[in-house]
Amino acid sequence: LRPNDIVIAILGVTGAGKTTFVSHFSTFELEIGHGLEPCTERVQAIPCEFEDGQRMWLVDTPGFDDTYRSDAELLEELATWLNSAYRRQIQLTGIVYLHRIKDIRIGGAAIKNLRMFNQLCGEHGLGSVVLATTMWDSGVDEQAGLKREQELTSSSDFWKLMIEQGSKVFRQDEGRTSAYRIVKYLINKNRPVYLDISREMVDEKKQLRDTKVGSEIATKVDKMKQHYEAELDRLRKELRKEVQNAVEQKNAEAKRQYELAQAEMRGIEKELAKNREDCLRLAADNEQLRQSAQAKDEKDLEEMRLLKSLIQEQRMQIDDAKRQNDKTREYDMEKKRKQSEQRLRQKEAMSAKNCIVM
Template sequence: MTGAEIVILLIGPHGSGKTSFIKCVTGSTTDVAPTTRCRDYRANVDGNAFRLIDTPGLDDLPAGNLSILKDIVQTLEVLGSSKGPIDVNGAIFFHRITDGRFGGSARSNLDVFKQICGTKFAHQVVFVTSMWNKPSPLGQENYQRLSDELRQKYFSIGTGPGTAFPFGNKAEDAKKVLKYFGDRNKREMRELLLAQEVKRSGTSLSGVRRTSAGREIMQASNRGFCTLF
């Protein structure tokens, strides 16, 4: 697939490897800033042009989490056109291999991510486990268990195998992920649920609060799992 840019949304906790991933695919060591606001970067892999939208990890307060969700919405708007937000072709969820299972707040992370994407977008989602360059006694067994667990909690709703990748802070690892998106047919693209919903609710903070992801943030805080991304 060549021609139009392939737009990928990167989501994950603080320190989960998003910035390292971008550095690996862009080859830059100086132009990638710590993520405190959404930023977009360009990369080329196997003849395909990518635009990567990096997002900050959400904090432990619902008000701050909603502000970051609003930042994501407004970034999609700014990068879009008069016709609406920029079309997102895929989303990557980052998780540290050293974090173990998806429980507590980590499960809440995934629930918000699901509400950003929606079920129809599921086949455009990729899961990346990071920190494979760090020594870990858990190793491949833990990676496989995490991959299987994530598929049960999310990918079972429609996507197939081959959508989980290890990332060891190497360019070849990151490029494999983007090549996966590049090899897919863009005609399969569906719109992010979040982008659909803000067309109706608006991009204000109150409008973002009314989206599925916004409601999930508030519900998670009520359940006591406030630390999301």
């Protein structure tokens, strides 16, 4: 990935069709999710081809509604990639924001994603944005879809202000054909941009929590921290009371209440630990994000080295089983070797996609 390359970021909630969009141009097969579980776990710069073999990169991203990871963790990863690209003077040719037209109501996850998206781009970046509706072929009535589309484009809560700042609305409703139109539009518009978060962190030396998008997440994280700490304080008082009751009454009900309060406290302590990790993420600056990414890359390289060593050892064991005519052992080791090689291929592919600009 180099300066002046065509680089288009694809954003949206989980299940909006981001990876499907990228797959129309990708030079290799991608895993595509078919439910509400996230398929894209990390920011991935996918090598793609446009017309006449023209090279470009589509950046597939996880949504801010991930089932297993917090918004702070997702923002940390996205900021790390964007900052790395910014340091190497790699601009985005454009940004595509995908929205499911089949959603009857625009829920909290979609609104949150859109708000985060606005803050990531900043006003200057919105002129290089395509807002595209997806999943018109999922049983959506044409009139109902049109009504939802009009609501998106006419409401200040959704896309209206973005359109006024230069964002363009498309329908992603014809597979590769409509995806081609969207990419062609962004290339022809020739309005490459850096996103606000990169300028804030790289040039202004801000911590992640002090950026526009980070400050909103930080406010939520701080509130949750206060909530968890208050709940722990309440439970500790309850536990002292239940212990006293258990001693005085010596009955099973008092013991059961004590155990329930203990279990609830362990759950809150676990959430508080996650919350503290998010606080640390949000306190990171550009250099700390770079160092963290480098450490992850080094860990991935070590894991790949160990896998290669394991595969070599498994091959030697297969050869030994063949010499001894031990078919059962040969079959078992061959199965393990294939599993190891598959894990290695996945690691190598993920490493190549994630570390392109690191």
